[in-house]
Amino acid sequence: MSTPAFADAAPSSAARAAEVWASLGSVTDPELDEPVTELRFVTGIEVDAEGRVHIGFRLPTYWCAANFAFLMADDMRAAVSSLPWVRQVTVDLRDHMYSDTINQGLARGHSFKATFAEEAADEDLDELRRTFRIKAYQRRQEAVIRHLLDRGWAVTDILDLDLPHLATLPIADPETLKLRDRYLEIRREWGGTSDNAFTSAEGEPVTPATFGEYLSLLRRVRINTEFNGHLCRGLLQARYDDAPTEGEPTLADFIAGRVAKREMGGHDQCRK
Structure with missing residues (x-):
């Protein structure tokens, strides 16, 4: 799958966006074992001059499991954060019943259990x-x-x-x-x-x-x-x-x- 186009991007920004896209290619849907990029879950990437990255993220339905959504979003954040020039990563999950909750939890660096509190009391994402x-x-x-x-x-x-x-x-x-x-x-x-x-x-x-x-x-x-x-x-x-x-x-x-x-x-x- 080709890297999305980035309008009016300077060569350095385009190169960095390509690096981000390549990093996201290592992140898979945990159930399907296919890259989120090939599944077309990533809708866009924005990179600014300060090394901040914004990733648009979507899922097939409004009701996709919150634990799967959180896992993928957190894995995307971790993969892109490993790039040496990246200073901040924002993963923006859209059109999902828990979009705001997941986006806020990730922005604060919270775990899934901390993000969902009592709702995730018995959830073990590692398992x-x-x-x-x-x-x-x-x-x-x-x-x-x-x-x-x-x-x-x-x-x-x-x-x-x-x-x-x-x-x-x-x-x-x-x-x-x-x-x-x-x-x-x-x-x-x-x-x-x-x-x-x-x-x-x-x-x-x-x-x-x-x-x-x-x-x-x-x-x-x-x-x-x-x-x-x-x-x-x-x-x-x-x-x-x-x-x-x-x-x-x-x-x-x-x-x-x-x-x-x-x-x-x-x-x-x-x-x-």
């Missing part, structure tokens, strides 16, 4: 983040495993693969390379200390006997996440009358793909 990082690990892992299966790798060879060899596999296709690198990135967080390329999030080994069941688990995570991602894009397009980016999948594409696969009798299989 929520952990839950969805595990799902992100599983989804990224499944993408790499499916790629290897599609290219004829045997299950035993996949399970024997170690991290150094996975990291050096020759991959010419840019999209496949991106999948592999994103998985290796999150593999540092999860999967324990084993050198095995593919383990459960807790570091437990996957064996040929458990591979089919494990792959089914990963597949369920992928389908659920893909559905939610297409739904979010569809709601965002309907709410703001946005045309989808060229080549961007829609909810209709997802449903049509699932129906077509069912009618053809297709389903994911693991090679043994």
